[in-house]
Amino acid sequence: MRGHAALLVVAGLTAVSGCGTTANPIAESPSAPAATSAAPPPPASEPASAAPRPSVTGPDAPMLLGQRRLVIRPAEAGESILAVDDTGRLNLTDGPTDKGLFVLVPQGARHQIRTATGDQACLGLKNNGSRPLTIAATQCDPARDGQLFTIQPPASGDPATYTISVSGAYLLVSRTNGVIAEEPGDATALTAFVLVDNGPV
Incomplete structure (x- = not known):
């Protein structure tokens, strides 16, 4: 029984160690920051509907x-x-x-x-x-x-x-x-x- 329990503990530690090894490359992947930079910036100007109306005699009249x-x-x-x-x-x-x-x-x-x-x-x-x-x-x-x-x-x-x-x-x-x-x-x-x-x- 003791030998069997020891095997279980060793197997558990190996699984945990394997998960940690797999997670590290993902955390350090250069693609992770790109996801943050790719987020669209907030609009810098007002919607078109809020733009000033064209002047009566201007080129956009x-x-x-x-x-x-x-x-x-x-x-x-x-x-x-x-x-x-x-x-x-x-x-x-x-x-x-x-x-x-x-x-x-x-x-x-x-x-x-x-x-x-x-x-x-x-x-x-x-x-x-x-x-x-x-x-x-x-x-x-x-x-x-x-x-x-x-x-x-x-x-x-x-x-x-x-x-x-x-x-x-x-x-x-x-x-x-x-x-x-x-x-x-x-x-x-x-x-x-x-x-x-x-x-x-």
């Missing part, structure tokens, strides 16, 4: 993201606004019209200018031969360069205004020719435009 209807008004033209006339041309109007609302649809860094009433059309550059370039409503085609407008604050002047250009030609208000598109020269005075919010699309 809802009007520049296709979310709002708008009126385009030359900054120095009093109450006149841009509208599509009965011939389909973009021109100035002083009276009430249902063809003066537009939506700016982002296309990369540029925009399509789509009509916001009636049949949806897009403004596009029109070549008139020897006469000045004009802008006219046409079928929307985002692959057409003449429909992709660059809308940006002017290099100087009121930051709440924008210059509008397409294919290198800027929209200008001419006393003799109305709204035209022209490549700027040394003496060209660019027309600045104000975007007037008219509610959600």
